Amino acid sequence: MKTYLPSRFIIERDSDRCIKCEVCVNQCSFDAQYYDEQDDIVRAREENCIGCHRCVSFCPTGAINIRQNPLEYKSNYNWTAEAIESITKQAETGGVLLTGMGNDKGYRIYWDHLVLNASQVTNPSIDPLREPMELATYLGRKTNKVEVNDDGTMKTKSAPQVRIELPVMFSAMSYGAVSLNVHKSLARAASQMGTMWNTGEGGLHPSLYQYADNTIVQTASGRFGVHAGYLNAGRIVEIKIGQGAKPGIGGHLPGEKVSAEVSMTRMIPEGTDALSPAPHHDIYSIEDLAQLVFALKEATNYTKPISVKIAAVHNSAAIASGMVRAGADIIVLDGLRGSTGAAPKVIRDNVGIPIELALAAVDTRLRQEGIRNQTSIVIAGGIRNSGDVAKAVALGADAVYIGTAALIALGCHVCQQCHTGKCAWGICTTDLALTKRINPDIGARRLANMLRGWSIELKDILGAMGVNALESLRGNRLHLRGVGLTDSELEILGVRMAGS
Amino acid sequence: MMQATQNEVTIDAAGLSFRELNLKLREEVACGAKKILLLNVCGQRYIGTDLDEDLSINIVGTPGNNLGSFMDGPHISVFGNAQDGSGNTMNEGKIVVHGHAGDITGLAARGGKIFVRDDVGYRAGIHMKEYEQKRPALVIGGTAQDFLAEYMAGGVLILLGLNLKEGEYHRASYIGTGMHGGVIYIRGAVDEWQLGKEVGVAELTDDDYQLLGQYVSEYAAYFDCDVSEIMSGHFIKLYPRYLRPYGRLYAY
Numbered sequence: 225m226k227t228y229l230p231s232r233f234i235i236e237r238d239s240d241r242c243i244k245c246e247v248c249v250n251q252c253s254f255d256a257q258y259y260d261e262q263d264d265i266v267r268a269r270e271e272n273c274i275g276c277h278r279c280v281s282f283c284p285t286g287a288i289n290i291r292q293n294p295l296e297y298k299s300n301y302n303w304t305a306e307a308i309e310s311i312t313k314q315a316e317t318g319g320v321l322l323t324g325m326g327n328d329k330g331y332r333i334y335w336d337h338l339v340l341n342a343s344q345v346t347n348p349s350i351d352p353l354r355e356p357m358e359l360a361t362y363l364g365r366k367t368n369k370v371e372v373n374d375d376g377t378m379k380t381k382s383a384p385q386v387r388i389e390l391p392v393m394f395s396a397m398s399y400g401a402v403s404l405n406v407h408k409s410l411a412r413a414a415s416q417m418g419t420m421w422n423t424g425e426g427g428l429h430p431s432l433y434q435y436a437d438n439t440i441v442q443t444a445s446g447r448f449g450v451h452a453g454y455l456n457a458g459r460i461v462e463i464k465i466g467q468g469a470k471p472g473i474g475g476h477l478p479g480e481k482v483s484a485e486v487s488m489t490r491m492i493p494e495g496t497d498a499l500s501p502a503p504h505h506d507i508y509s510i511e512d513l514a515q516l517v518f519a520l521k522e523a524t525n526y527t528k529p530i531s532v533k534i535a536a537v538h539n540s541a542a543i544a545s546g547m548v549r550a551g552a553d554i555i556v557l558d559g560l561r562g563s564t565g566a567a568p569k570v571i572r573d574n575v576g577i578p579i580e581l582a583l584a585a586v587d588t589r590l591r592q593e594g595i596r597n598q599t600s601i602v603i604a605g606g607i608r609n610s611g612d613v614a615k616a617v618a619l620g621a622d623a624v625y626i627g628t629a630a631l632i633a634l635g636c637h638v639c640q641q642c643h644t645g646k647c648a649w650g651i652c653t654t655d656l657a658l659t660k661r662i663n664p665d666i667g668a669r670r671l672a673n674m675l676r677g678w679s680i681e682l683k684d685i686l687g688a689m690g691v692n693a694l695e696s697l698r699g700n701r702l703h704l705r706g707v708g709l710t711d712s713e714l715e716i717l718g719v720r721m722a723g724s
Numbered sequence: 725m726m727q728a729t730q731n732e733v734t735i736d737a738a739g740l741s742f743r744e745l746n747l748k749l750r751e752e753v754a755c756g757a758k759k760i761l762l763l764n765v766c767g768q769r770y771i772g773t774d775l776d777e778d779l780s781i782n783i784v785g786t787p788g789n790n791l792g793s794f795m796d797g798p799h800i801s802v803f804g805n806a807q808d809g810s811g812n813t814m815n816e817g818k819i820v821v822h823g824h825a826g827d828i829t830g831l832a833a834r835g836g837k838i839f840v841r842d843d844v845g846y847r848a849g850i851h852m853k854e855y856e857q858k859r860p861a862l863v864i865g866g867t868a869q870d871f872l873a874e875y876m877a878g879g880v881l882i883l884l885g886l887n888l889k890e891g892e893y894h895r896a897s898y899i900g901t902g903m904h905g906g907v908i909y910i911r912g913a914v915d916e917w918q919l920g921k922e923v924g925v926a927e928l929t930d931d932d933y934q935l936l937g938q939y940v941s942e943y944a945a946y947f948d949c950d951v952s953e954i955m956s957g958h959f960i961k962l963y964p965r966y967l968r969p970y971g972r973l974y975a976y
Contacts, residue, residue, distance in 0.1 A: 322975065443813075452776055452794055493877065499969075515809075519793045522770040523770075523793065525774055
């Protein structure tokens with residue numbers, strides 16, 4: 225069928241600069257560049273270009289520029305180019321529109337309407353260059369009270385705790401969704417920086433067990449790669465109920481990405497779609513969740529915190545209360561802008577609530593019920609920088625997960641083609657010709673650099689506030705003020721209007 | 725309460741919580757117990773989890789949910805009925821139930837074998853997997869409820885229908901919905917509407933009969949029945965029609 229879809233990008237090539245080296249041809253995994261032997265010239269197939277900028281970054285002479293196609297439809301507030309082209313695509317395929325990465329719609333980003341406080345005159349700010357600042361965070365269930373023996377030793381037996389050196393961890397991205405080299409980069413960076421990375425639900429490659437101390441192992445509805453050795457290898461075991469990008473639905477890892485090695489860790493036939501059912505078939509209630517939480521605690525002899533991850537939805541606060549009572553030592557909330565390797569676009573763009581509101585509501589609810597200490601709260605979904613991290617901690621988060629930010633550190637340009645398995649940056653693919661584009665040594669360094677930058681910035685933020693420990697900021701919403709928010713938004717966030 | 729003769733141990737589970745009972749099991753296994761008899765078991769969950777060794781546990785009574793979940797090695801025999809989630813995500817070992825088993829028996833099993841003398845509940849054998857020599861098996865002597873072997877990605881599931889009366893059909897519908905790996909053998913009548921849209925039906929080949937025969941012989945040995953009588957019934961084989969049952973769902 226002839227497609228009515230226009231090209232989305234224009235590839236501009238400066239012929240004075242182009243030396244016909246064909247680097248762009250070789251780098252493009254979407255077949256948007258080719259060498260025309262007859263005319264001795266490099267040409268473009270613009271209809272294939274997805275705007276990932278791999279060619280731009282690798283062109284040795286800077287000859288290429290990629291621009292959005294300025295094709296302008298008759299102006300219409302309702303029938304945007306996206307709305308028209310989505311229908312066109314479905315008319316030509318009859319399928320569910322798939323997409324990658326997080327929600328890109330214009331929902332309000334509350335981080336950008338929250339501002340942080342700083343000390344001026346009445347209490348001194350602290351210079352983090354000359355005074356120690358504490359970013360360390362302990363994840364796990366805290367006791368209601370602490371009793372100490374006469375000799376100073378602890379009388380109270382603590383539930384297992386995991387110390388992370390900064391409140392930023394790498395979000396769950398499964399082997400299969402991303403490549404082994406991405407897992408290696410994440411694992412090495414996490415172990416260098418004293419934080420955690422998360423396997424996602426695709427098992428743990430045998431070569432990565434050496435990073436077990438910095439590994440969160442996930443078990444989700446497909447139970448891919450879950451066995452005693454895997455559970456015991458991780459420092460934390462995470463039950464994934466939902467994901468911010470696709471609350472309430474399961475995952476279908478496209479068969480294109482189920483390579484021989486992915487088939488091994490997932491124990492499914494090569495080339496099949498890896499099907500994660502929508503629900504866990506052993507969890508239909510909070511009581512059932514408690515059962516799986518304790519099954520995992522029994523399977524690991526109560527040595528590890530058990531985390532439960534849900535997508536942020538309307539009733540998150542009540543659900544979170546149930547999760548804590550079900551034994552979750554860590555609860556993870558993944559918001560509206562949470563990312564994915566593949567999700568139906570209609571779900572990604574329309575289901576779930578912003579993480580800022582979910583976090584505030586859950587933290588408030590758990591405090592009201594007097595059970596906030598029984599769990600750590602970790603949030604995910606669209607965290608872009610250390611400012612977002614500081615605001616999240618002030619709203620009540622113990623730590624944050626970053627997924628997209630970590631991939632951007634590795635080279636991702638957020639072109640949203642993760643579901644195709646053709647990632648030209650070698651990140652979201654299992655094609656061996658592409659995966660080698662990520663060198664784990666360099667990848668780990670890029671990730672560690674980003675975390676180092678963020679941790680210095682966090683110390684600066686704390687110092688400016690006049691506090692020297694992240695613990696002093698945690699849940700301290702007086703350090704936040706709202707700008708341009710309605711009364712109800714301020715009320716849910718538990719934050720006062722700037723100026724008040 | 726506890727007597728030990730060499731590697732044999734008897735534990736009276738009466739009044740013990742699941743944590744107390746499983747702690748005791750861990751201690752006994754750490755002390756070298758290889759053969760454990762549990763008496764008066766009444767609903768204690770997770771028995772057999774985290775023992776990870778080649779040992780045998782005989783259970784008298786009714787073990788609770790998630791018997792042998794994530795199990796990696798032990799051989800468990802239940803003299804009574806088992807509840808929900810037996811062999812949940814089990815990796816290695818064996819569970820033999822001299823009675824009925826509940827819902828989600830063998831959910832996401834990766835290895836090992838489960839033999840249930842009578843019936844199982846809903847959603848048994850969902851998402852079983854296999855890779856090379858690791859091939860889990862679930863053998864059910866009676867019948868099953870809906871969603872049997874949904875999303876099956878590997879392994880062997882055998883439904884014998886031994887307790888079905890003349891002309892009686894199996895109970896389950898949506899059998900093998902979304903199946904994309906593994907094999908199901910069914911003895912006893914099923915109608916086409918009871919099957920998932922993604923399974924194909926075939927007669928058994930000689931290789932199938934050989935594989936089936938091994939599991940049926942093992943079943944017959946545990947529950948003292950006649951192999952040839954079981955094998956003389958009519959079997960059908962269900963197989964995945966597509967490698968990617970939902971591959972055409974999406975627009976790329």
